[in-house]
Amino acid sequence: MSEAAMAAVRAYLDAYAGAATPIPALAARGAVHLAAAGLPGGAPESWRHTDPGELLARRFAVDALPVEVDAPSDLPQLAGAVRRVWVAGQPAPALDAAELAPGARMWALETDPEGVGAQIAPERDGFAALNALGFRHGAGLALDAGVVLAEPVHLLWWSSADQPALAAHPRVAIRLGAHAAATVVVHQAGAPEAGGFLNSAIEIALEAGAVLKLLVVDQSGAGAFGLSQVAVRCARDSRLEVWLIDAGAGWVRRELDVALAEPGATVNLHGLVQGRRALRADNEIVIRHEAPHTHSRQQTRAVLEDRARAVFGGGVAVAAGAQGITARQGNATLLLSRRAEVVTRPALEILADDVQCSHGASVGQLDEAALFYLRSRGLDRDAARALLVASFARAALPDVPVAGVLDWVFDGIETRSPVAATA
Amino acid sequence: MLQIDDLQVSVEDRPILKGLSLKVNAGEIHAIMGPNGSGKSTLAAVLAGREGYVHTGGAVHYRGQDLLALAPEARAREGVFLGFQYPVEIPGVNNVYLLKASLNAQRRHRGEPELDAFEFLRLVREQMTFMGIPEEFLRRSVNEGFSGGEKKRNEILQMLILQPRLAILDEIDSGLDIDALKVVSRGIEALRSPDRAMILVTHYQRLLDYVTPDFVHVLAGGRIVRSGGKELARELEAEGYGAVVAGAGA
């Protein structure tokens, strides 16, 4: 462990020593493992292209000031959504909206932490240990078998500029009963000048035939650090649809680990990194085909301007005996600046033989012929460019179930037919 | 309308247009024919403002302005329209969205109010019917997955909506079956008027059977080597470029 990492570990251990915590046993395990493993303390390969140094050099406050209850005017909204908001890591019930339908339950995870840590144990790596140690508030969502939620659930972690740069370690637990279905938006955003570190752990279990549409959206400001570990277990014939969206300007790393544990389980993943300024985004995705006849698809795209940097680690692991699986991975990146950078790192580990895996990556610039075509029709250079970029980016996010999310991301740049609006 | 004097253009240090002169008045239709690689598309691209073409000599005036000094979009808004030999596919950008953005850019430029969605769609539907383009094309991306003939019809649809003053149609007839050729020709004829002009680049007499040009020019070796009336096209078809170009002493 580096000098800087050791100093960071010591600072975190000191900051959280003796503090009240909702799950003391979990926190104790976290402290032990953090001291032992250090930071990042995970698989070194997955950190090869992302330097944690910048994050480890920073010291964050651990106690939030009392939360301002007024809704910030720029608080992102989703029409019709059931919303829960945390400001600076603390619940902000005054900003919550709407209640769930019968058969669905949402609760403050800290009040009923049953099962927390089952999928993301403190021993997973240094950041999981740190989360266990620093966990204070989170969200639980459970659907009974057969319950289909019509409204999306919007879980928003908002960083306020009124708070000091704060470290918070939220947890989310989502459990869908057999054949239940829900749409959940896990969203980190903040005032552009707000800093801080959100180190989240999200544990998701889908029972047989359940369908989860999960949107993970980051729109944090330039001074923000975000690390989320997401672990999903998919039982027989369940389906996970994921949209990973990076549209912020800070340091973002996401580790998504999906276990297709039983036959028929499917994951369909879309990702978009909309990189501007100095966004550093790292999506580390591991899909585990543990059972036969499981299917995965990962299609990610990046549009990188300025000094933005994107890393895509796409891991597919096929267990011995997991026959008849399909696994597809693809990445396409539009590099719009000479200083922008993309790294794609496919990692395949295949222990079965009846498998179909494919991988493709492409990096390109804006199509000059298309640009000229649009300009020759009277669109000015900037408008033509914005249109091409937006259309490339939009194609990365097909079938988004909550249209409002696209409005956050695309600043209202329209590429669709005006007919759709009037027909 | 358009006056080209001794135009010289290079691509990647290679001279392509080597002193081309041409005058096009309002109300006229000019056909430009010539062997492959003679510079016809280069001329069209230079007139529309495509990058990568280096202007090394001569001048182009369009309605009294120095055309080459204008950005491509400024030329479009001033009424210059290029029908592409190979229309570009633009996935994700809706065909009608582009039409609307183009038309409104032009209207803003002329100080006219933008059309609302309703008026605009009425206009588009009317022209689509005229061009025999099915309704479903409203929902497709620009040229994406269009057949060769569909792309060319789409170019003419754009032209009919934008109503340019000067249309340059580069091989608009290539790859069309006879029915499509008739439709495209009808579209071109519909635009013919005393205050518009057109330049048709073509290899074939058959387009000129439907759209009668006022002048026919032969472009060879980067220059107009011969000009004549509509009968020149027949002569070219019968005798080939070789004989005609040699006859011109070029």
Ligand SMILES: Nc1ncnc2c1ncn2[C@@H]1O[C@H](COP(=O)(O)OP(=O)(O)OP(=O)(O)O)[C@@H](O)[C@H]1O
């Ligand atoms: N972007 C370019 N880079 C290099 N050479 C080019 C480029 N564009 C055109 N040329 C060359 O310029 C010459 C003229 O090409 P152009 O496309 O204008 O011919 P054309 O008369 O339209 O031919 P065709 O009848 O085949 O369409 C050709 O030799 C071509 O290879």
Ligand SMILES: [Mg+2]
């Ligand atoms: Mg040509």
